[in-house]
Amino acid sequence: MTFPVHAIKSNFPIFTHRPELVYLDNAATSQKPLSVIQTITDFYTKENANVHRGLYELSSRATKRYEEVRKKVISLIGASNQNTVAFTKGTTESINIVAYSFLKKKLKAGDKVVISAMEHHANLIPWQQVCKESGALLEIIPVNEVGELRLELLDSLLDKRVKLLAITHISNVLGTINPIEEIVFKAHKLKIPVLIDGAQSVGHYPIDVKKLDIDFLAFSAHKMFGPLGTGVLYCKEALAPHVDPHTYGGGSIKNVEFEETEFLDYPHKLEAGTPNIPGVLGLGAAVDYIQQLDIHEAIHHTKNLTISFKDKLKSLGGITLVGQAQNFGSIVSFQVKNIHPHDVSGFLAHANIAVRAGHHCAQPLLESMGVPATVRISFSIYNTMDDVDKTIDAILGVKKFWS
Numbered sequence: 557m558t559f560p561v562h563a564i565k566s567n568f569p570i571f572t573h574r575p576e577l578v579y580l581d582n583a584a585t586s587q588k589p590l591s592v593i594q595t596i597t598d599f600y601t602k603e604n605a606n607v608h609r610g611l612y613e614l615s616s617r618a619t620k621r622y623e624e625v626r627k628k629v630i631s632l633i634g635a636s637n638q639n640t641v642a643f644t645k646g647t648t649e650s651i652n653i654v655a656y657s658f659l660k661k662k663l664k665a666g667d668k669v670v671i672s673a674m675e676h677h678a679n680l681i682p683w684q685q686v687c688k689e690s691g692a693l694l695e696i697i698p699v700n701e702v703g704e705l706r707l708e709l710l711d712s713l714l715d716k717r718v719k720l721l722a723i724t725h726i727s728n729v730l731g732t733i734n735p736i737e738e739i740v741f742k743a744h745k746l747k748i749p750v751l752i753d754g755a756q757s758v759g760h761y762p763i764d765v766k767k768l769d770i771d772f773l774a775f776s777a778h779k780m781f782g783p784l785g786t787g788v789l790y791c792k793e794a795l796a797p798h799v800d801p802h803t804y805g806g807g808s809i810k811n812v813e814f815e816e817t818e819f820l821d822y823p824h825k826l827e828a829g830t831p832n833i834p835g836v837l838g839l840g841a842a843v844d845y846i847q848q849l850d851i852h853e854a855i856h857h858t859k860n861l862t863i864s865f866k867d868k869l870k871s872l873g874g875i876t877l878v879g880q881a882q883n884f885g886s887i888v889s890f891q892v893k894n895i896h897p898h899d900v901s902g903f904l905a906h907a908n909i910a911v912r913a914g915h916h917c918a919q920p921l922l923e924s925m926g927v928p929a930t931v932r933i934s935f936s937i938y939n940t941m942d943d944v945d946k947t948i949d950a951i952l953g954v955k956k957f958w959s
């Protein structure tokens with residue numbers, strides 16, 4: 557069956573309002589289907605009330621719907637207990653919570669945290685900072701010249717002093733898909749907990765936290781067709797009691813006295829204050845949207861676009877692909893000989909083609925590969941072969957303009 561890309565594209569109102577738009581910055585944020593937008597508008601228009609507080613119908617309804625989103629999320633990520641899912645502002649906040657409210661109290665001078673060279677700053681800086689504050693060491697799994705992790709070094713990097721391993725599922729720069737099953741297996745042999753940064757994978761690729769035995773999974777709604785400002789921190793049940801509240805206030809407590817506070821269990825202890833209720837409901841609608849797609853067909857579609865784009869790009873000549881891993885997602889980073897990535901993206905912008913140029917919040921990665929910046933193209937389910945061809949034509953135009 558051919559992938560119903562045109563029907564899918566019609567679910568995203570931005571393309572009706574901007575028919576000329578070729579949106580290829582999906583790794584930064586995806587567009588939103590009408591069902592997600594409508595869910596948020598309906599909440600404010602017809603159902604606005606705070607959660608976990610009122611006994612009146614509107615408030616209990618908001619609470620019920622808010623809590624139901626946890627069930628939707630666990631079915632997406634293969635968890636079995638809805639109380640393993642905490643709502644956060646996004647991947648960045650989720651990772652910071654693990655760094656500061658789980659790891660920091662365990663870290664002593666001489667301990668180690670292991671990450672990889674291909675991490676987004678969100679999965680680097682929090683570990684760098686907790687390590688600095690506690691005298692621990694941040695160890696880096698390097699990447700090879702094609703942009704794959706040098707996993708042959710993992711055994712020598714992992715030892716009893718490592719208190720956490722944090723790794724991205726898919727690189728937001730190189731598109732590399734990492735073998736997280738193998739990585740988690742090796743870490744668990746030494747009882748090292750593993751955090752997976754799922755910002756580029758959840759909702760786009762199947763992920764099963766139970767099967768993969770993932771300890772923490774962080775991701776953002778806005779990269780998987782949901783709203784901005786909402787994300788998830790999944791935490792395995794056994795570790796949940798060891799995650800402390802990170803923000804203090806109402807909504808996260810069992811009992812408060814002037815001297816002491818008794819907190820609720822995970823996930824509620826992480827959700828002090830009024831949460832982003834429409835954001836969470838919008839995340840629920842995004843999960844519903846994803847679950848009515850055939851994810852394998854969707855992957856096949858975006859992979860076809862990616863392969864076709866790479867082939868056509870290479871045939872233009874004077875192109876360097878940055879990252880050519882065997883197992884790759886729908887992200888392509890490249891450089892055009894003698895033309896700065898910002899000039900390429902600026903030229904494409906004039907042709908209504910939205911792409912990203914720069915270091916993509918992974919400055920140390922690009923430095924380690926000897927590349928100051930790249931142009932990044934990232935495909936999603938609503939992109940078409942026409943988008944690929946328009947972009948290739950525009951890149952040809954850039955090359956002619958600067959020749």
Ligand SMILES: Cc1ncc(COP(=O)(O)O)c(C=O)c1O
Binds near residue numbers: 645676
């Ligand atoms: C791999 C990866 N991790 C983390 C993040 C940070 O996500 P957010 O800005 O939604 O917190 C991003 C965003 O681009 C990302 O691509």
